[in-house]
Amino acid sequence: MTRYHPALVALHWLLALMILGALIGGAFSLDPIPEESPDKIGVLRLHMIFGLAILALMVVRLIVRLRTPHPEPADIGNEALNQVAPWLHWLFYALVFGLAASGIAMALEADLGAIVFGGAPGPVPELDTLTPRAGHGLFALALALLIAGHVGAALYHQLVRRDRLMRRMSFRRD
Template sequence: MPLKSTQSAYGAVAVTIHWLSVLFIIALAGSGFLAAGMEDTAAKAAVLRAHVPCGIVILLLTAARAGWWLLADRKPDPVPMPDWQDRVSRGVHFLFYVVIFGMGASGIAMMVLSGAGLIIFGGTGETLPDFRDFGPRIPHGVGARLFIALFVFHAGAALHHHFVKRDGLLRRMWR
């Protein structure tokens, strides 16, 4: 598989970033929803010690993806589909970027404003603050739910193209 994309398939760099992102996003969502429901602050801090670095990795992967597309590679030619589906697809991909960068910004703001970053990674022995007391918690929670909806819609559309339409769309993002 070439590093860069061809007219009919994504290259190794794009494929690797995509599937690494999927794995980290699943870990991120799972740890985030788990932490949100926890009362035990020590256990919550332990979960957040995984959640926060996963969020940073996703931000870096997303920035790398944007840079890759802007500076180094071209996406394959689109698979023929009705105009409305193409517009929805582009909209979902754009919203992924908006939500990921928004989630990153709200997560960082929450860690800074609450002082939780020092508690989680500095081992100060203090208990975690109640994140509901900090403004960035609301967009972070809304963003998480919106992201899950986009993720399910995106995966469902890919599976529909693969199993129902059989148009080769999913194979383009696989080795």
């Protein structure tokens, strides 16, 4: 087995784009809008739909990952990093599920569904004081750092070790 299953490859790249979109949109578009602004509801609606779609695709991805054969762990040239890398891959799943769970918990606590999807009168209640809000922000920060390390590791494999690691996450058959 020299590469991941094509379904996992497709989900990897689709989810990479969607997760980056949700992280950037959440931090730079949603968070800065004050709750009392009429724009908040529309941006929140987009963020919640996007976040729930990420959750659904991540569940499909986890099932595909558990049920399809996959390549042996890659060798980055350092025993400690080799040991930790597979766990860091699982940490991606944990952080995305943590983000979705804390997002849904916020929505339930503040009854956001009624305002955002049910047409109940706004404005959106204060979000920063909600119990799961801090967790959502911390999970997002941890995920952003993990992605930065992951991209750095992929580039190190590809450009320094020249072991063609990117092929394992591609559709190429050669």
